Amino acid sequence: MNIIIVGCGKVGRTLAEQLSNEKHNIVIVDIIEKKIQDTTEDIDIMGFLGNASSINTLLDAGIETADLLIAVTGSDELNLLCCLIAKKVSKCHTIARVRNPVYSKELGFIKQSLGISMIINPEHAAAIEIARILRFPSAIKIDTFAKGRVELLKFKIKPEFKLNNMSVMEFGERYKNLILIGAVERGEEVSIPSGNFILKDNDIVSVIASPINSALFFKKIGIHTHQVKSTMIVGGGTLSYYLAKILLSMKIRVLIVESNAARCEQLSELLPDATIIHGDGTDKNLLLEEGLTRVESFVTLTNLDEENILLSLFAKKNSNAKLVSKVNRIAFDDIIEGLDIGSVIYPKYITADYILQYVRAMQNSIGSNVETLYQILDNKAEALEFSIHDDCPFLNIPLADLDIRDNLLVACINRNGVILIPRGQDSIQAKDTVVVVTTIKGLNDIQDILKK
Missing domain, CATH: 3.30.70.1450 (Regulator of K+ conductance, C-terminal domain)
Structure with missing residues (x-):
């Protein structure tokens, strides 16, 4: 497919890399020349310097023949405007990243009114x-x-x-x-x-x-499975706001440590049931005074990856809390994985997964379409969910009789809400959804599970 990506930040670059690996024709548009240059040197794609809110820029980038435009700049309004212009001059699908909580209750209206195919909010998804x-x-x-x-x-x-x-x-x-x-x-x-x-x-x-x-x-096997009762969050950004709101609805006590006084005031108004502490999240004594040793979970969501990781290491030493750290850059992901600091969240991977899922669903062939997609195992494998159509060519044939590719597992079948862990004599039927786990990248259709 011909895909234009507007915005060459972390998400834009991640998407360009993954979609290019899946043999799509990618053009990336940004107003900063160095970002374009660095990206096109590392990934074999086209780069275009210009403001994508201009019709002429989009026309020069090839919008008239594009199948999809993905707008992931730092500005919600610019992303929406790019999608609106793209819809006016072509028949392409459009995806916009929209992050501001102000728009969160209006996304359905915005999507329908502007004809946008998909709106993704990375912080809410994370x-x-x-x-x-x-x-x-x-x-x-x-x-x-x-x-x-x-x-x-x-x-x-x-x-x-x-x-x-x-x-x-x-x-x-x-x-x-x-x-x-x-x-x-x-x-x-x-x-x-x-x-x-x-x-x-x-x-x-x-x-x-x-x-x-x-x-x-x-x-x-003796593992505690009950949800936590309390959490301490360091950093009071948009992601912290969305997370606190969800946790409070789950009856989990929330304490947020934020260094900016004005933001603390804001959060106090937005989250009256949470405890907001104005202070430096890297102050060890403050964390201990506010109950780090007693809290059941500790989540680091500052804008500095190093700070998030070091805080998690400190919490690991001083508490039994469940640890979650946000990491934006992935240059040292192999080192981070070796630190044993619990769960590490990469918001840009989550965003990329949602968009890749949409792209795969767009190009599905006759047998099925991709319902859900996750990059798993450090991005070395994928877990996909296929919705099975009546014209799938191998309905009702036992899995043992199918010539299934190596390094691929048919992991689960959902049949009218009944979950089956499949054995060799089970078969795929119309209207099933089937979960597949594989190290083979780029599966678009259930037929891709078979050897050619």
């Missing part, structure tokens, strides 16, 4: 992901499929779980029909494991199950 983790603090990461009926949970195997040296086949027999191992990370290696794969302590395992079954499984 807040939902953090809240999901605090509901189930034993997991490092949780993704959901089938409208919340299926979860993909990532956790680290510890000696007390007694899973060391157990094969995936033995694991399946012991926890029959409860849960399925979808992927295993061991150091730099990522595996979609077969039945003979041997689990080891310190492996990071991604499992797939219904919320009830995942809770039962974690209870069986």
Whole structure:
């Protein structure tokens, strides 16, 4: 597809890289020449210098033949304007990033009135992901499929779980029909494991199950599964506001530490049920005085990645809290993953996942379309949910009889709300949704699971 990306910041660059890897024709537009230059040197795409709110700029960038325009500049209004102009001069789909909470209640109206295909709010999406983790603090990461009926949970195997040296086949027999191992990370290696794969302590395992079954499984191996009752958030930005609002609705006590006095006043008005502390979040004594040792979760959401990571390390040393850190840059993600600081949230990856999901759904072929997509295992694999159509060419054929590609697992079938962990004799039927986990990138259709 021909795709124009307006805005060459963190999200724009991430999208350009991932969409280029999927063989789309990408043109990136920005007003800063150095950003264009750096991006086009690193990624094999076209760059165009100019203001995309100008019709002439968009025409020069190829809007008339574009299939999709994605506006992810730092300005909500500019993003909406770019989409509006694009709709006036072409038939392309449009996606806008809109972050300001002022617009949050009006997004449906804006989308419909301006004819925008999709509006994405990165901070709100990240807040939902953090809240999901605090509901189930034993997991490092949780993704959901089938409208919340299926979860993909990532956790680290510890000696007390007694899973060391157990094969995936033995694991399946012991926890029959409860849960399925979808992927295993061991150091730099990522595996979609077969039945003979041997689990080891310190492996990071991604499992797939219904919320009830995942809770039962974690209870069986002795992991605490109840949501946290309290949280301390360092940093009072937009993401903190969205997160606090969700947590308060979940009856979780919220305390926010913010250094800007005017922002504290604002948050006090917006979040009357939260405790807002005006102070330096890097002041160790302040954190201890405000109850760091007693709090059940500690979330670092400042604008400095280094600060977020160091604060989490301090909290790990001084409390038993569930730790969540926001990281914007990913140059040192391998080092960060090795620090064992709980859950690390990358807002730009979350945004990219939503947009990639839309792009894949746009180009689906006859058998199915992509409902949900997540980049998992440090971006080395994908978990996708396909909605199955009546014209899928291999309906009602047992999975064991299908020539399924290597490094790919049909992990779950949702049939009219009933969740099946599939075995060899199960088959895919029309109107199912099917979850697939694979290290093969770029699957667009359920037919792509088969060897050519």
